[in-house]
Amino acid sequence: MALRNPQVSFRLGRLKRRGRALVGLYRLPPGESFASLQEKERELASALGEQVQITQTAWPGCVEIARFPALPRTVSLSDALPVIRKANEFSWCLGEGVQGPVLVPLREYPHLLVAGATGGGKTNALKVIAETLKVQRPDATVVIADLKGGYDYKPLLDTVDEVIRDLDRLHVWMQQLVTTLTEREQEAWERGTTHFTPCVTLIDEFATVTSTANSKVDKETAEMAKAILAMVNTILQKGRSLGLHLVIATQRPDAETIPGTLRANMDALLTFHVTTQVQSGVVLGPGHNEAFELPPIPGRALVSLGGSWNRCRYFDGSVDITSIFNIRRRRSWALRSASRSGASVDAWMMKLPPGPSSAFLARRNSRPTSRGGSCTSRMVN
Template identity: 30%
Template structure:
């Protein structure tokens, strides 16, 4: 600009006019080059989100890089349209897989000074989308249940609140649930929360309670089918599997694909059946048992496996809660079909068994009660539900 502004003077120095055409050409060319370069630079700056370089440097310093030593590149950063308390960060992952983002969650949180609520893929697998809340945001120590949280949808059960909103499970899509966690983490309370909602929605609830009625008080005995011994448990499961076979035949006759379609096609109102077992490992553990007992337990296992395999279409569901879901206690053919996994406070090994990752050990503080994490890393505070509300 300066050269161009003062070109008159420059040319005036050249009194014989030898340099003038040359200078003229040089200024003209350099001015247009500067203009073009400047334009592209401006475009680049406009295209880069605020704090892009700082973000990258922060991640680099925290050691969150790919094998070539490059940190992910921030593509955009905006407020979430649904929940304005959240910020959505979109990254070019630079070849870092989602699992590694989950593993390095703590490092990323420190580097960017945020609390991560959720990490997902977006646009296929091109972009990593990270939902964050401000670093100081945290869960309340207690979230009392209120009837207004009950979902109107069939058959959606509400578990609690995460930083991104309510956490729900639709039994019509994911039929069976496994709740795990060490003692006192809040499994029984969460289980009862789910059963209470199932009752409200008109389901028939079957409960196996081998703790001698400590967890399920009289109120439950009036409303649910209770099993206190192994014999009644097997009986109940026999009834459930028989019902499953009957429903299978009826659905096949009418050509209906699942219970909801059957109910709306025939005008009948077959209820969903929920079988809940607190302390499932205590029930199924065969170590040190007599031969007859082992046979009985095998039968129980066998019925549970049938329901786990076939229950979805016929509206028969399992919710198992346990401190020890090891493969030698809860066999693979049952556990593999319990797709909705919830884990409370746990150590690395327990978290790995339940969620296939160690996030429960990392994300749940030792003193938290009723705090859980799902397999996708969503942390939530479960609603505290009081039995008088039943």
């Protein structure tokens, strides 16, 4: 099988499946190189109607081209949990890519920036990140700071260690983190180890901190916000190898909201659709409009790791998270029943199913059985 277009022609060998991708070995025609073919990667993807990835091989004059199917419209976190649990390292769960769940080790990418316009899926992404971190390491400390009031994260109170709702408490928590950083630096020096229990802090709508720091109305609060920014910068710079990790989320990923000193220490990025090319350039780098060109589909995102990026689809909000932690048997049973019926369920806000009425129990207990006794009801705890 051969593929031809006006600029490049090459022969396709036997296809093999690798995950969700179809992979084939191609022999380059005379005059073509790996670099020149990579420049035509977007053109090839457009011709095939699929995402394409070109990699070098050990065979001279040959490249490997992987063809990936389109991203699914909906993705369930419950389907990805087996892969997440088997992860070799403590990892960020950054959605579902064309090759499966996107798991990024915190050891390599200790801090994460989440950006995107309103309604793109940032809040759901932070929920999934926090919950999957706890699935992997129940002993890890996971704290969410939501300066919009914390209402979106109230259902996670039984999962995460704390939900911070105001600037004062965030200031106190950041002071605790800096103290922990100093203690761990001393312990690493004395014991020669950097293996510490992970502590992850997720800050939603970080623009609230930066805008407050620039405010001229309340000088006391502004000074507090400036102190928070300084401590965030300290954690980003020194917490990498000491088990202290930050996730910063914002709707406005511009230079005023995310200063360059902070952005320089965040190599991992999860971005949803942004509204301007300038914001895309701030997030991905000058001249890169990929975040702006993303379709404004809730949950559709771009993952950037050290400058390379891949598209992904984030998990749906209707996920049976409660059954992961076995918090309440009745709620888990209700979610499984709703899932079998095909209903869309909010795993956290759904009310528990009502128990049987007293009239029903009276009728059931008075009904004779084949053995001459009466039926007894069994209550589910």
